[in-house]
Amino acid sequence: MLLSRFFIPILKENPKEAQIASHVLMLRAGLCQQSASGIYSWLPLGKIILDKITDICKNEMLLAGANEILMPTLQPAEIWKESGRYEDYGKEMLRIKDRNDRDLLYGPTNEELVTDIFRTHVKSYKELPLNLFHIQWKFRDELRPRFGVMRGREFLMKDAYSFDIDYESSIISYNKMFIAYMNLFKKMGLKAIPMKADTGPIGGDLSHEFIIIAETGESEVYLEKELLSFEGILDKVDYDSNLQDIVNKYTSFYAATDEKHDPKAYKKDLNNLIKSRGIEVGHIFHFGQKYSKPMQANINTNIGSNIPAYMGSYGVGLSRLVGAVIEANHDEKGIIWPKELTPWYYNLINLKNGDDDCDNICYDLYNKIKSMSKTVLYDDTMDRAGSKLAKADLIGIPFQIIIGPRGINDKIFDLKDRKNGEIQKLSYDELINFISTN
Ligand code: ATP
Ligand code: MG
Numbered sequence: 001m002l003l004s005r006f007f008i009p010i011l012k013e014n015p016k017e018a019q020i021a022s023h024v025l026m027l028r029a030g031l032c033q034q035s036a037s038g039i040y041s042w043l044p045l046g047k048i049i050l051d052k053i054t055d056i057c058k059n060e061m062l063l064a065g066a067n068e069i070l071m072p073t074l075q076p077a078e079i080w081k082e083s084g085r086y087e088d089y090g091k092e093m094l095r096i097k098d099r100n101d102r103d104l105l106y107g108p109t110n111e112e113l114v115t116d117i118f119r120t121h122v123k124s125y126k127e128l129p130l131n132l133f134h135i136q137w138k139f140r141d142e143l144r145p146r147f148g149v150m151r152g153r154e155f156l157m158k159d160a161y162s163f164d165i166d167y168e169s170s171i172i173s174y175n176k177m178f179i180a181y182m183n184l185f186k187k188m189g190l191k192a193i194p195m196k197a198d199t200g201p202i203g204g205d206l207s208h209e210f211i212i213i214a215e216t217g218e219s220e221v222y223l224e225k226e227l228l229s230f231e232g233i234l235d236k237v238d239y240d241s242n243l244q245d246i247v248n249k250y251t252s253f254y255a256a257t258d259e260k261h262d263p264k265a266y267k268k269d270l271n272n273l274i275k276s277r278g279i280e281v282g283h284i285f286h287f288g289q290k291y292s293k294p295m296q297a298n299i300n301t302n303i304g305s306n307i308p309a310y311m312g313s314y315g316v317g318l319s320r321l322v323g324a325v326i327e328a329n330h331d332e333k334g335i336i337w338p339k340e341l342t343p344w345y346y347n348l349i350n351l352k353n354g355d356d357d358c359d360n361i362c363y364d365l366y367n368k369i370k371s372m373s374k375t376v377l378y379d380d381t382m383d384r385a386g387s388k389l390a391k392a393d394l395i396g397i398p399f400q401i402i403i404g405p406r407g408i409n410d411k412i413f414d415l416k417d418r419k420n421g422e423i424q425k426l427s428y429d430e431l432i433n434f435i436s437t438n
Helices: 021-028 044-063 077-083 111-121 167-187 244-251 318-328 356-371 385-395 405-410 428-437
Strands: 032-036 039-042 074-076 094-097 103-106 130-139 154-164 192-196 206-213 219-224 255-257 273-288 298-301 304-308 310-317 346-350 376-379 399-403 413-417 423-426
Touching: 021 032, 021 318, 039 044, 044 130, 044 154, 044 167, 044 318, 074 077, 077 103, 077 111, 111 130, 111 154, 111 310, 130 167, 154 167, 154 318, 167 192, 167 206, 167 244, 167 273, 167 310, 192 219, 192 244, 192 273, 206 219, 206 255, 206 318, 273 318, 310 318, 346 356, 346 385, 356 376, 356 399, 356 405, 356 428, 376 385, 385 399, 399 405, 413 428, 423 428
Parallel strands: 192 255, 346 376, 346 399
Antiparallel strands: 032 039, 074 103, 094 103, 130 154, 154 310, 192 206, 206 273, 219 255, 219 273, 273 310, 298 304, 399 413, 413 423
16 A cells, blocks of 8 residues: 555644544544544544454354344334333434334444344254344443543444353353454454453343453453453364363453442452553443343243243443554554554655655565565655654554665665564665564
8 A cells, every 4th residue: 555545644742532542543643533422433543453353253153153233323212112221221222213204223233133033044952052233333422532432422332132942052152252252362462361351231040251451541440460461362272172172261360340340259369469550442242031031032942832932141342442442552652553453564664755776665665565465565655764764663563674875875765663662773674674574
């Protein structure tokens, strides 16, 4: 990609409305733009990252055996009246009337709608277990939208829903999602920590939140130190195997959000317990028959008929993750994309655009990198050298290849690692060799 052809409206000044680093950087590096309080347009760089996060999440759901569907953003009020949540949900729910005076709402979550789909089609235990997921915009009229996309009003969520014949099998479905979550966050280059959590208005008896430790996080959390370095997840998970042991390993550590924190429940040395802050990027719930019973989503089993299905629901905050990833990966100069999510691997910077020698060598490298099937953003703009270098640090691509007249004379090329700032001085062959092996 040529930077001169890429729509990336960079802001020179820190925007006044942004309080935390990720929000500042998302606006400054042109990832998104606010259209109304808590509602954002996604600009090209933001959209690329959002799509990468979405793809990783979606692929893990498919690996775990879930079926992708797509439910609408607008839902009829009737099904929410059936479950009893229409009144309970309060002002966070955006309620709308159509031209025929029918009550609609913009979905804040989809338990009712997916239960309605399920009860229409599934009647027998032979069709279970079933997990249906979708990736769709949600709307919650949050009291205090803030921190950019982290607490928006409109936000993108992956939500999955499991249906089982009894309690035991629904725990198997829950465990699959627990492990899938550990895996998908890892594939995004993130360390998410599962914590015992409150079930809130979704209801139910078993629930975990997945938290990324960050000072600016909205949740107060308590965890055992060892969890921060614990690497329990397998690279290749067989989702059909018994996952209880791995789940047990994770949950054997103490980790809880403040609503669930109980120091008396921690039997070991209290010095091992740390209080921190975190960003909730995922939340899973097991709630049994809470929705299937009032909505009569019944199945016939070999022990009886018309037994309400056992359900769980599983959410990942995809748009919030863009902010969370930046919160976990930045410095005072800008974003530092983890390799797993970066839009390009190399940022080729021509410090003197218009100089024949610089232009020739840059185009040669640009084409060569692409021919090696590596991704590259080429800064071919007419900006000053200083501003190009600052922009590259702001955008945060892992490696910068910096080309200027001095280097060309000496046949030396600067390769900068964005993460630690180190610059290697390489010959042309060494540079090509580096690119072909990284
Ligand atoms: P929170 O406690 O942060 O309000 P929640 O518990 O209400 O979130 P869930 O219903 O569990 O959220 O939704 C699943 C996921 O969707 C959350 O883990 C979070 O990552 C994301 N999410 C929830 N609310 C928002 C929001 N207002 N803006 C962006 N993402 C959100
Ligand atoms: Mg939650």
